[in-house]
Amino acid sequence: MDTATAREALTHLSKAVDAQRRDYVMSCLLRIKEGQDPLEEMVSAGHDDQTELMRFLIEKCGGEVNNSNKKGQTQLHAAARSGYPETVELFLKYARDVNAQDNDGMTALMCCAEAGREFISFDQNGRTMYGPYGKPDGHITTIRVLMQAGADVNVRNI
Numbered sequence: 001m002d003t004a005t006a007r008e009a010l011t012h013l014s015k016a017v018d019a020q021r022r023d024y025v026m027s028c029l030l031r032i033k034e035g036q037d038p039l040e041e042m043v044s045a046g047h048d049d050q051t052e053l054m055r056f057l058i059e060k061c062g063g064e065v066n067n068s069n070k071k072g073q074t075q076l077h078a079a080a081r082s083g084y085p086e087t088v089e090l091f092l093k094y095a096r097d098v099n100a101q102d103n104d105g106m107t108a109l110m111c112c113a114e115a116g117r118e119f120i121s122f123d124q125n126g127r128t129m130y131g132p133y134g135k136p137d138g139h140i141t142t143i144r145v146l147m148q149a150g151a152d153v154n155v156r157n158i
Contacts, residue, residue, distance in 0.1 A: 001032040005061065012052040025053070039063040043078040043087075051086040058094060065094040072102035073111070080108035081115045083138030085145045092149045099150070105157030109146045112139055 001009075006029035013025060025042075032038045038057040042050065057063035065075045076095050079087040088108070092098060099107050106114075116139025147153070 001029050001038065001061070003030065006030050009053055009056050009061070012056040013050065025050070037062070037064050037067050039065065039075045040067065040069070043075050043082075051084075051090055054087055054090055058090075065091045066096050066100075068100075068102070071104070073106075074100055074102075074108070076100070076108045077102060077106070077111050080112035080142055080146060083112065083116060083142050085138060085141040088142050088145050092145070098146060099152050099155055101155070101157065105155075107151065107155050107157075109143065109151040109153065110155075110157060112142045112146060115139060116143070 006026060009029055010022060010026055013022060028041050029038075032041050038061045039054065042054065042057060042063075054063070058065065063075075068074050074095065076088065076091045076098070077100075079091055099109075101107055102111075
């Protein structure tokens with residue numbers, strides 16, 4: 001991606017994002033090669049304040065939510081795994097199939113639930129406790145978003 005487009009894209013980050021994070025995002029944007037899907041680089045760099053940046057990459061830079069990687073995972077899988085409900089909601093507007101399965105038969109819902117297990121646990125009194133990473137309710141909220149969009153809890157992976 002050229003520097004001018006990267007700078008324009010950077011303006012779509014939340015004002016709450018600190019300077020170090022902005023520098024990291026800028027370096028990711030500049031690594032995007034001609035013909036490469038810009039979402040591929042940015043979803044893996046994930047951050048909850050990137051939804052407007054993702055919208056810009058989809059609408060202005062040809063970002064494609066339905067492209068899949070070597071493992072068969074779409075950008076929806078990656079955003080769901082990260083537990084970013086706002087980004088998942090955006091991607092669902094463009095996704096062909098909320099129940100798309102990767103090469104292992106995993107859907108975005110399964111990826112979210114699997115990743116969320118690392119962050120969510122319960123104490124001996126049944127109270128929810130959260131791990132040290134991410135937004136505490138991100139995976140739970142993302143699961144709700146996916147289910148409201150028609151994610152099938154009965155899909156089985158292979």
